[in-house]
Amino acid sequence: MSRRIHDNVASVVEVLADRGRLTVGVVAAQTELPRASVQRIADGLVAADLAEVDQDGQLALTTRWLHLAETFRRTGRGWPGAHDVLQALATATGLTSHLFVPDRGRALCVALCVDRAGAPGTAALEPNPGGSLPGFAGAGRIVLAHSPESAPGTFEPLTPTGLATVAELRADAARVLADGHVLALEDVVVGVGFLAVPVLANEVFLGALSVAGPVGEVTPDRLDVLRAAAEAIARHYRS
Amino acid sequence: MTGLSAIARADSLVRVLEVQGELAVPELANALELPASTTYRLLRQLLEAGWVEPGERRGAYRLGPWFLKVAARMEFQLDVRRVARPWMVDLVGSSGAAVTLWVEREGRAVCVEREVPVLSNTLPPEVGDSVPLLRGAGPLALLAFGPDRVLARSGERADARVPAVRRAGVAIECDPVHGTTGFAAPVRNHRGELVAALTLTTVGEGYEPAAWVRAAADAIGGCLGFLEVG
Numbered sequence: 198m199s200r201r202i203h204d205n206v207a208s209v210v211e212v213l214a215d216r217g218r219l220t221v222g223v224v225a226a227q228t229e230l231p232r233a234s235v236q237r238i239a240d241g242l243v244a245a246d247l248a249e250v251d252q253d254g255q256l257a258l259t260t261r262w263l264h265l266a267e268t269f270r271r272t273g274r275g276w277p278g279a280h281d282v283l284q285a286l287a288t289a290t291g292l293t294s295h296l297f298v299p300d301r302g303r304a305l306c307v308a309l310c311v312d313r314a315g316a317p318g319t320a321a322l323e324p325n326p327g328g329s330l331p332g333f334a335g336a337g338r339i340v341l342a343h344s345p346e347s348a349p350g351t352f353e354p355l356t357p358t359g360l361a362t363v364a365e366l367r368a369d370a371a372r373v374l375a376d377g378h379v380l381a382l383e384d385v386v387v388g389v390g391f392l393a394v395p396v397l398a399n400e401v402f403l404g405a406l407s408v409a410g411p412v413g414e415v416t417p418d419r420l421d422v423l424r425a426a427a428e429a430i431a432r433h434y435r436s
Numbered sequence: 437m438t439g440l441s442a443i444a445r446a447d448s449l450v451r452v453l454e455v456q457g458e459l460a461v462p463e464l465a466n467a468l469e470l471p472a473s474t475t476y477r478l479l480r481q482l483l484e485a486g487w488v489e490p491g492e493r494r495g496a497y498r499l500g501p502w503f504l505k506v507a508a509r510m511e512f513q514l515d516v517r518r519v520a521r522p523w524m525v526d527l528v529g530s531s532g533a534a535v536t537l538w539v540e541r542e543g544r545a546v547c548v549e550r551e552v553p554v555l556s557n558t559l560p561p562e563v564g565d566s567v568p569l570l571r572g573a574g575p576l577a578l579l580a581f582g583p584d585r586v587l588a589r590s591g592e593r594a595d596a597r598v599p600a601v602r603r604a605g606v607a608i609e610c611d612p613v614h615g616t617t618g619f620a621a622p623v624r625n626h627r628g629e630l631v632a633a634l635t636l637t638t639v640g641e642g643y644e645p646a647a648w649v650r651a652a653a654d655a656i657g658g659c660l661g662f663l664e665v666g
Contacts, residue, residue, distance in 0.1 A: 202442045203485040207502075214509035241443030258510055260661030263626035265454065266507030269499045272457040300486075300501050307504065327508020 205230055209238045210258065213248065218255040266327065270307060278433035283310040283406075286426040290419055292410035293322040296396075296430070297336050302347030303329040304337040304405055322389060322409045333360050335385040336393035339405035341366070342373035343395060359384035378420055382412050390415035394423050398431040406430060446482055449475075450499065458491030458498035516623060516632045517549045519659045524551040524634070527652045531645060533638035534560040535652075538574035538620070539631065540582055541566070545575030548632070558616050558637050573618030574635035577607040581622035582630045606646045607633070619645045621653035626661025 208228040213219060216227070221239055225232040239256050242248035249259050279296050286294040287310040294311075297304035306324040324330060332341030332348065334355050341348060348370070354361050360369055373379045382390040392415050393407035406427045408419055452467045453459065459467065465475040479497055482488045486502035517537065524535045528551045537549035545568070547561040561567070569579040569586065579587055580601035587598065601607045607620040620635040634653040636645050654662075 199442070199481065200484065203481065206443060207485070210506055211509065214506050214513070217513040238443070241441075245443055245447035247443075247447070258506070260626055260659075262503060262510055263507045263661040264663070265450070265499060265503035267627060268454050269501060269504050272498055298501070305501050305504070307501075325508060327504045327506075327511075329505075 206238055213258045218257040220255055279430045282426050282429045283308055287312045289422050290408050292408040295407045298404040299340045299344055302332050304340040305329045333366055335381045335391040336405045336407040338379045339393045339395050342370040343402040345370055356383055356387050392419050394427045396427045396430050453499050458496045460496045514660055520656045523652045523656050528553050533636050534558050536560050536635045538633045540578045545569050545578050557639050560637055573607045573609040573620035574633040577620035577622055577633035606650055619649045621650040623653045624657045624662040
């Protein structure tokens with residue numbers, strides 16, 4: 198698939214993922230692609246059982262995407278064995294635990310757990326699996342520190358207290374590597390903090406593990422339990 | 437290569453990796469019956485697009501994060517209430533009984549959707565009503581088919597009914613005060629997780645509401661990607 202074709206396919210798929218059922222004409226308008234191109238992509242997606250056309254002629258993605266995502270989580274960097282570790286971490290800390298993998302300079306969330314045994318109504322903090330954080334905020338700073346080549350040339354902080362310049366980003370990456378963790382307070386969402394560590398197997402960087410919650414509850418004294426969890430995930434990966 | 441043939445070729449590779457987990461280029465070329473050089477070119481394109489990523493074995497590839505990203509965006513569209521609504525309307529039409537949809541929130545059952553026949557002889561709950569998980573067929577189905585953490589919180593009164601409900605695949609509860617019977621079946625998503633319970637409440641007899649509500653719940657689950665195994 199050439200870059201251009203992929204970009205066009207990606208545009209069509211993303212519009213359908215975000216908007217649900219649409220006619221080819223609406224997809225063409227949304228993506229600013231020629232209607233004939235969208236029709237060819239739609240035919241390809243339907244033939245591959247990645248999309249379907251309903252009786253009103255509207256196009257929608259099929260649930261095959263959900264199963265492919267589960268396959269990625271099961272066999273790829275979703276690390277199926279990590280779920281128990283994440284759940285134990287969430288229960289031990291009362292916070293939301295996230296597992297991230299590097300993805301083009303961002304931290305892609307592949308798993309998340311909340312403290313189900315804790316207070317009823319405990320809400321999971323974003324990002325959800327499939328969502329991501331930029332390399333200049335939250336657990337993304339672990340990813341950036343371990344893949345400095347993906348540092349953005351320019352960026353806009355997500356909050357007024359976030360890292361704001363490339364120089365700050367470089368200094369932060371060096372500090373994160375030296376400390377082996379990041380305490381990122383209110384740089385993703387005001388009032389929310391992330392404490393994150395790298396997951397390393399044989400010194401190869403695999404991803405980042407974090408706990409997140411209200412800033413007052415995300416404190417460095419969680420580091421021991423967080424590091425132990427990261428080591429447990431790395432052990433599972435090695436096995 | 438057109439979009440159509442490019443997607444077909446990408447899909448054939450994805451289908452192999454979906455089954456095999458991860459494969460090296462020669463193994464993939466063999467499975468796809470393509471020259472190694474063509475397979476390698478295809479992999480490079482799909483790698484760039486995020487459809488595949490390097491596997492754990494040197495030179496091996498597996499499915500990539502693109503699918504997780506698309507699925508995450510799709511899941512916002514797959515609201516169980518919206519998906520269930522046409523099935524609930526059909527069920528009311530065929531049964532003449534009231535149909536409600538329940539979800540578990542904070543250890544209680546909350547009615548999130550209802551469909552009532554024009555001439556209803558029952559008084560189904562309103563949307564937003566919240567009841568304990570042991571009260572009524574829908575809440576009991578949430579308890580019986582939900583995660584163990586919910587059951588663990590519910591106390592020992594639940595234990596006697598749960599095994600029978602799980603065996604039957606449907607919760608049946610009589611309300612002697614109103615003379616009604618509720619039939620509730622689990623609605624599951626693509627991960628097999630319980631997302632809701634569909635309930636049909638009737639005073640009549642002479643048909644098989646348990647089978648009907650199960651069929652409707654399975655159909656809703658199918659729209660959410662649930663694939664029954666076995």
